[in-house]
Amino acid sequence: MDFKQAIASSLAESTALDAKELITWLETPPSPEMGDYAFPCFKLAKTLRKAPPVIAQELSRSLALPEGVQRAEAAGGYVNFFLDKTAQAKAVLERVFTQGERYGGSDLGKGRNVCIDYSSVNIAKPFHIGHLPTTVIGNALYRIYNHLGFHSVGINHLGDWGTQFGKMIVAYKLWGDHETIEQGGVDELVKLYVRFHREAESDPSLDDAARAWFKRIEDGDPEALSLFEWFKALTLKEVEQVYEILGIRFDSYAGESFYNDKMGRVVDELRGKGLLKLDQGAQIVDLSEYKMPPCIILRSDGATLYATRDIAAALYRKDTYDFAKCLYVVAYQQDLHFRQWFKVVELMGYSWAKDLVHVSFGMVSGTEGAFSTRKGNMVKLRDVLSAACEKTYEIICEKSPDLEEKKTVARQVGVGALVWNSLYNGRIKDVVFDWDAVLNFDGETGPYAQYTHARACSVLRKANYAPAPVDYSVLTDTEAAAVVAAIGAFPDAVVEAMEKNEPYLVTRAVIGICAAFNKFYYEQRIMADDEIVRQARLTLTDATRKVIAIGLNLLGIAAPERM
């Protein structure tokens, strides 16, 4: 923030060091009583040939305190800076009200596109709990980048290509029924798929038939194509219902099949640049120099592979969107795959290879091990969503029987709880899906943040709050100051979340605000008798609820005003 800048500049004058360097040295003390910013003097000890505590003493005395900084105190090897709480409250709250919806945002990414490849559902496969992380993390990043002035391009890279669709057609023609499938949707398709595999074990001719049908899709045979499109439409219809519930939309559904006619370019280019090598019948790019297995571009039968398609997609996206970054929100299992083809793009001579980022995340498993369609222990996203909403509905009936629109709020809170869970921790952590954990709404959960928001809204409603000039000096008590500090820390958290592609940093910033506000709410009476105090506290409450709403919105979570 501005105060940090000012302190760094002031330190720069006294130490003859670069302010930009110094600002990175400044840290936040472990507890608020120790000040708002701390400057560790250890690094100066060598050059100044003095003990850190001595340097701290001298600095604390000689420094010219910038505007808004009340005092500087030496504490061991640190100089602690104490902000003038009134000035801090004024600066932070005015910024909130000036920027409004855009608080925590900026024009950092102005004019630059960011492609975000996420969710990427498979056609004719169920949308299960394992798809939640990519969907929700991708969506949050989409919103975070937009908030920082980038233009996000959300891409659902559909899994809509491969021999499995030949299998689907064979199964459908043998055992399927149009009406049943129209009714049952993806579940029916999965049944057919499972049956195909069972029967193919004893009847290998089925696999031949499947290959033949897939060939017909590739060749554009009308019957094959229409069945294929039908499966696709059925799947998308179901999936879009879930996106609707989650409030997610995509700018592009260009999936695997979309790049079918765009892979020749990749092969030609690789060959032209002398990167392709024939090995065991396949065309590969040798990566042994980079300690990686080769990247296979063409199978020995001439067919393309996953990597070929991803490279084609990257080239297309660069041409189409001229992205500043292209993110792939995909589980860490595919780490090697991305490292391989990113390297291939680099070897092709494209400097933008460095802008390709694998945003990896941990895997979701059940309490009894990995989910698998075959084992049938897979948990469908829709089931989890409805369970969460039902549970929420019960709680509302119990706690807020008079609430109107219970169903709507139950949905917002139930869905919010689920989304929050996927954005609460660092991406890389594995997740064991556990109903009890998912349906627990106490503590640092989505409902907690939503509750805090609703609570603040409730106070403002009851008080008939209207904006008016504020005496910020009455917001200097410990609890109010903590709320101010938490709100003030929000913008940096958003930037860091973008830089690291880690939405949980926003989640944690929201928690910080909620915790501080709830404490404030408990300790200080917002609707104080004193009019000056009341107006100031209401203003703080208003700012709080606004920033919580912004934070939740960045995470893709609704902020109901009552619950």
Place this chain on the structure above:
RNA sequence: GUUCCCGUAGCUCAGUCGGACAGAGCGACCGCCUCCUAAGCGGUAGGCCGGGCGUUCGAGUCGCCCCGGGAACGCCA
């Protein structure tokens, strides 16, 4: 076997490009609604930060080795 990731309180995790006594939530136990939403707030208990060596004024954080868990490793995506 090789490479990558992870290992912090009973459980789930955070720990600011190394820095001030290691934090939070859940669970357990104990408190707080005649007063603004108790989906809240407070307190107690609970940790040789997997182990060792090293770098450093200083290591949960960096390097090396070991142990434990996960993932990937050529014609699937």
